[in-house]
Amino acid sequence: MTIQTKALKLIKIYSTICEKFEKDLKYSCERFSNNNRQDLTDQEIMTIYLFVIEEEQRFSVKQIHKFASDYLRSWFPNLGSYSGFSNRLNQLSEAFRNLTGSLFEDYMPQDCHLNQSLLDSMPIITCSGKRLGKVANDLTDKGYCSTKSLYYFKVKLHTLAFRRDKTIPFPEEIQITPASVNDLTVFKETWSNKTNRCFFGDKIYINQDFFSDLEKEKNSIMMTPVKGVKGECQEIKNRDKAADDLFSAAVSRIRQPIESLFNWLIQKTDIQRANKVRSSKGLLVHIFGKIASAFINLIF
Incomplete structure (x- = not known):
C-alpha cells in the first residue's frame, strides 16, 4: 500500500470517528472539570489506536504509541508521552464499546x-x-x-x-x-x-x-x-x-x-x-478497541 493510500485511510478513519463522536460517542466520555479541552483530542487518540492496529498490526499500547511517535508525529504533533497516552486511552473504554455497536448497526452486510x-x-x-x-x-x-x-x-x-x-x-x-x-x-x-x-x-x-x-x-x-x-x-x-x-x-x-x-x-x-492489561478499563479497551479495529474496514 502506498503512503498516499495510507494517508487517505487515516483521514477516512478520523473523519468517521469525528462524525460518530458528535452524534453520540462524546456522551460516554464527557469531562466536567476545567481540564475538559485537551491538546490531543479523544477523536485523535481513537484514530491512532484503530489505524495502527488495523494497518500496521501493532497490538500493544506501547507499540502503538511508539509507531505514532515515530511516523505519525506530523499528523498528531500533540501526541505527548506514553503514560499520558495510555491513561487517556483507558478513559475511552465506553466510547470504544459504543463505537463497536455502532459499526455493527451501520455497516451490516445485506x-x-x-x-x-x-x-x-x-x-x-x-x-x-x-x-x-x-x-x-x-x-x-x-x-x-x-x-x-x-x-x-x-x-x-x-x-x-x-x-x-x-x-x-x-x-x-x-x-x-x-x-x-x-x-x-x-x-x-x-x-x-x-x-x-x-x-x-x-x-x-x-x-x-x-x-x-x-x-x-x-x-x-x-x-x-x-x-x-x-x-x-x-x-x-x-x-x-x-x-x-x-x-x-x-x-x-x-x-x-x-x-x-x-x-x-x-x-x-x-x-x-x-x-499486558493492568486495569478493568484497559481490558475493556483491549476487547472493544480490537473488535472495532477489525471491523473498521467496513467504512471503506
Whole structure:
C-alpha cells in the first residue's frame, strides 16, 4: 500500500470517528472539570489506536504509541508521552464499546440471514491459572479451557452473529462475562427475547424445557448437536445413531463459521492475549478497541 493510500485511510478513519463522536460517542466520555479541552483530542487518540492496529498490526499500547511517535508525529504533533497516552486511552473504554455497536448497526452486510443466528464464546486470557489473578477482578475469574486443557483467569466474549452464506457470520451483539458464567445463562438473560429466530449452538445450549417454552412464546428454536441420554439402553442408541450423527453433522457444519470468525479476530488483532492489561478499563479497551479495529474496514 502506498503512503498516499495510507494517508487517505487515516483521514477516512478520523473523519468517521469525528462524525460518530458528535452524534453520540462524546456522551460516554464527557469531562466536567476545567481540564475538559485537551491538546490531543479523544477523536485523535481513537484514530491512532484503530489505524495502527488495523494497518500496521501493532497490538500493544506501547507499540502503538511508539509507531505514532515515530511516523505519525506530523499528523498528531500533540501526541505527548506514553503514560499520558495510555491513561487517556483507558478513559475511552465506553466510547470504544459504543463505537463497536455502532459499526455493527451501520455497516451490516445485506447478505445476512436475519432469522438465523450462530452462538458461541471465546476466552480472553489475562493470566494462567497457576498465578493469582489480580487484574480486573470485577470482570474476570478463573475458568477452564477444554481445548487447551488448562485453567486461566479470563473473561468470555459471547457473540450472537447473523449467518451468511459461504463466509464468516456478522456479529449482531456481543457480551463479556467472567469465565465461570455459563453460555446458556448468558443466552437466557440476554438473547432469549429474540422472536422468530433459529439459533445454532453447541451442546452447552441443550435445555429441552427452556427451549420448548421459548418456541411457544417467541417462535424461536435452538438447534444443537444431539447429546446422548444418560442411562439410555444400547439398543435405542444403535437404532438412532445414524440419524443423530447426520443431524449433529448438519448443525455443526452451519455453526462452524462462528469459530472462523473468532480465528479471524485472533489473527487480525491478537485479541485473545490480554496478559499486558493492568486495569478493568484497559481490558475493556483491549476487547472493544480490537473488535472495532477489525471491523473498521467496513467504512471503506
